[in-house]
Amino acid sequence: MTGTTGTARHHAPRAHCVADSAGGLTFDMAGHEPGGPVEPVLLLSRRGADPADEVGLPLTPAGDGRSRAVLPSTVELAEGHWDVSVAGRPVEPGIRDVRALVDRVPEASGPVCARVPYPTPDGRLAVRSWLRPRHAEAGDLAFGDGGCTVEVRLYGAEPGEGAVAEARWGPQAHQVPVVGGEGGAFAFTLPYGTLAEPPPDKQRMWQLWLRPSAGAEPVRIARVLDDLWDRRGVFVYPETEGDGFRAAPCYSADNELCVRVVPVP
Incomplete structure (x- = not known):
């Protein structure tokens, strides 16, 4: 497991992230309460791409005052760097459990998909994605x-x-x-x-x-x-x-x- 690096932003939401060997990611957040007038969404935005190139993941209750968003391996994420935000605010990286990614063996069929959550130099959470047919x-x-x-x-x-x-x-x-x-x-x-x-x-x-x-x-x-x-x-x-x-x-x-x-x- 790896912890937080970069500049601290106490006003920003923070997400812990768990990666699985199939390429899925699970984000757990504290301090967000689904059920308000607008359901919160964890937004992934590809850096340098068209503003429409975004993936929204619903935040659902996960107990103990936490919310959870899941990016399944079956959801395509184009190759590049994806910044993570909630309600227009960047998300801080919490604990990143990426042990399942070590020595991965991809599925026999379909493109090779790899996603690695990481902290940016200025203390934001991002995801590096690779998606290659060969x-x-x-x-x-x-x-x-x-x-x-x-x-x-x-x-x-x-x-x-x-x-x-x-x-x-x-x-x-x-x-x-x-x-x-x-x-x-x-x-x-x-x-x-x-x-x-x-x-x-x-x-x-x-x-x-x-x-x-x-x-x-x-x-x-x-x-x-x-x-x-x-x-x-x-x-x-x-x-x-x-x-x-x-x-x-x-x-x-x-x-x-x-x-x-x-x-x-």
């Missing part, structure tokens, strides 16, 4: 001589002959062979030297993709099936230095796996 979940990374080996599990697409991993930076793309495929489990080794040619004069951020079979559309490799809404400051991998460059895997703000290559002065 997904390649990054697993363990191992490091060897001049490169890294990545384990990946594929969801929502059938593996077949000619599967490859791809590193992309702008219009450039490099492919490397993969091994495995049974049960959607793949692994590949990516040499950094290939990504540093020609010698870099600025940072290159290579995106990693999995093409599950020859001619199939590639699937972005990311890690979203756990309790971390932002991996950037949590997963820091060792750098490897080559001829005029340093390279290391890293995650983007969307928890998508990349390899960062920078010049060495």
